[in-house]
Amino acid sequence: MSTQPLRFGLAGTGYWAQITHAPALASTEGVELTAVWGRNPQAASDLAAEYQAAAHHDVAAFLAGVDAVCFAMPPDVQAAMAARAARVGKHLLLEKPVALSETAADDLVEAVEQAGVASVVFFTQRFQPGVRAWLAEAESRGGWAGAGSAWLGSALRESNPFNTAWRRDKGGLWDVGPHMVSLLWAGLGPVISVTAEAGPADVAHLILRHRDGATSTTTVTLSAAEAAAGFEAYLWGESGRLAAPGGSDDPVRALRTALGELAANVRAGQTRHPCDVWFGRDVGRVLAEAQRQIDARREGRRAR
Numbered sequence: 001m002s003t004q005p006l007r008f009g010l011a012g013t014g015y016w017a018q019i020t021h022a023p024a025l026a027s028t029e030g031v032e033l034t035a036v037w038g039r040n041p042q043a044a045s046d047l048a049a050e051y052q053a054a055a056h057h058d059v060a061a062f063l064a065g066v067d068a069v070c071f072a073m074p075p076d077v078q079a080a081m082a083a084r085a086a087r088v089g090k091h092l093l094l095e096k097p098v099a100l101s102e103t104a105a106d107d108l109v110e111a112v113e114q115a116g117v118a119s120v121v122f123f124t125q126r127f128q129p130g131v132r133a134w135l136a137e138a139e140s141r142g143g144w145a146g147a148g149s150a151w152l153g154s155a156l157r158e159s160n161p162f163n164t165a166w167r168r169d170k171g172g173l174w175d176v177g178p179h180m181v182s183l184l185w186a187g188l189g190p191v192i193s194v195t196a197e198a199g200p201a202d203v204a205h206l207i208l209r210h211r212d213g214a215t216s217t218t219t220v221t222l223s224a225a226e227a228a229a230g231f232e233a234y235l236w237g238e239s240g241r242l243a244a245p246g247g248s249d250d251p252v253r254a255l256r257t258a259l260g261e262l263a264a265n266v267r268a269g270q271t272r273h274p275c276d277v278w279f280g281r282d283v284g285r286v287l288a289e290a291q292r293q294i295d296a297r298r299e300g301r302r303a304r
Contacts, residue, residue, distance in 0.1 A: 005032035006091075006263045009062055011081060012072030013038035013047045015161040016095075021072040024255035026051050030263045037062040039077075063088055068262070071095050074166040075174070079104040086111040091266050092119040093259060096178040098280035100170065102288050105281040118271045120262040121280035123182040127254040127261075130245035131183070138187050141239045147184055147216035149233035149244075151176040152224035156202070162222075171202025172220035173294070174287060180218040180233070181208070181283045182275070183244070187235055188214040190282075196290035198298065206290055 008025050010017060010033060017038075025033035037056045038044035048055035056062035059081065063069070068091035071078045079099035082092050092112065098121055099105040112119050125131045138144065153176050155162040167175050173196075185191050188210040195207040201223035208216045218233075233244040258275075265273060272278075 005030055006266060007032050007034045007065070007067045008093075008259075009035035009037060009056075009066035009069045009090075010047070010053075010072065011037050011062075011069050011078075013040060013043035014072065014164070017072035018047065020251045020255055021070055022047060022051055024252045024259060025070055027252070028256045028259045028263075030267075031259050035062055035066050039073075059084070063090055066090060068093065068266070070259070074164070076100045076104070076166065079108050083108045083111040086115045086117050086119075089115055089117060091117045091262060092277065093262055094119060094121045094277060094280060096121055096123055096182070096280060097174055097284050097287065098277060099284060100166075100174065102281075102285060105284045109277055109281050112271075112277050116271060118262055118265040118273070119277040119280075120258050120265075120273050121275045121277060122255060122258050123179055123275050123283075124251055124254050125179055125183055126186065126275050127257040128245075128249040130249060134242070134244050135186050138235055138242055141242065143238035144188055144214055144235045144242075145237040146214050147188055147233065147235045149180055149184060149217065150219040151180055151221075151231050152219070152229050153222045154224050154226045154229045155222040157226065167222060171204070172222040173202070173204040173290060175222055176220045177204065177206070177218075177287050177290070178280075178283050180220055181206075181286050182279075183233060184208055184216045184218065185210075185283070186274075187233075188212070188216055191286050194286050194290050194293075196293040198294045204290065204294060208286070 010021055033051050033053050035054045035056055036044050036048035041057045045055040063085055069085045070093040075097050190211045191208045192211050193209045197205045203221040206218050235242045
């Protein structure tokens with residue numbers, strides 16, 4: 001078993017990369033940030049210099065010098081580059097959603113599977129200690145009949161640093177929706193079907209049916225007023241009601257956990273993880289079906 005640090009390249013130079021990915025990569029035991037690639041050459045050079053890493057403008061050269069890639073970029077860009085990285089044997093720390101189309105997600109999974117590399121998708125809450133404790137208590141108590149949840153975000157406000165082109169295009173369903181589906185999946189078991197309806201702006205309401213018969217609901221948006229923004233989730237059943245911890249823990253701490261678990265899997269020769277690329281694809285399939293239903297209903301209303 002190698003004791004050398006796992007050499008990571010950071011793909012992406014935006015706000016999330018600056019405040020979360022780069023600091024986590026620079027402070028995780030057993031991990032070393034050695035390279036930065038970005039579509040903006042100057043931003044890549046600036047971020048790399050801050051962490052004494054090499055800046056790259058050529059993808060092949062970037063991949064050649066690392067063992068793994070940590071992605072902080074829009075999902076449509078991530079999917080193709082991650083598949084390319086996997087095919088040359090690089091392990092992957094991915095952002096959610098892993099892709100914006102089922103075809104791209106399938107291609108990424110195929111690349112990971114054929115290469116035998118390890119993968120982890122950074123569903124932020126799944127790596128927070130409070131949420132993990134909540135899920136552990138939920139499993140120990142059992143008997144859950146359902147869950148309710150909502151993530152009312154304000155990222156599409158003009159001054160918000162997360163107000164990016166892909167979020168304006170895809171809205172809360174694809175940005176915070178993956179977090180909620182992942183969390184409800186972990187609490188109640190695999191999702192086998194979804195019913196979806198749109199509200200105003202980018203509001204999406206989902207009803208999820210889980211394999212063991214439980215049902216759950218979630219409402220997601222990025223267009224909430226700042227005064228209304230917030231997160232909530234709770235399970236309910238025979239033993240009462242169990243609320244998830246509110247607020248959000250330090251994302252750098254959560255990403256350090258994800259990076260550490262990916263590195264441990266690499267050293268152990270393991271490729272699977274509860275939040276791996278296969279799970280990321282499955283969550284994406286739920287979102288894609290929800291999007292199809294929302295689009296069909298909108299078309300039906302326009303046709304009347």
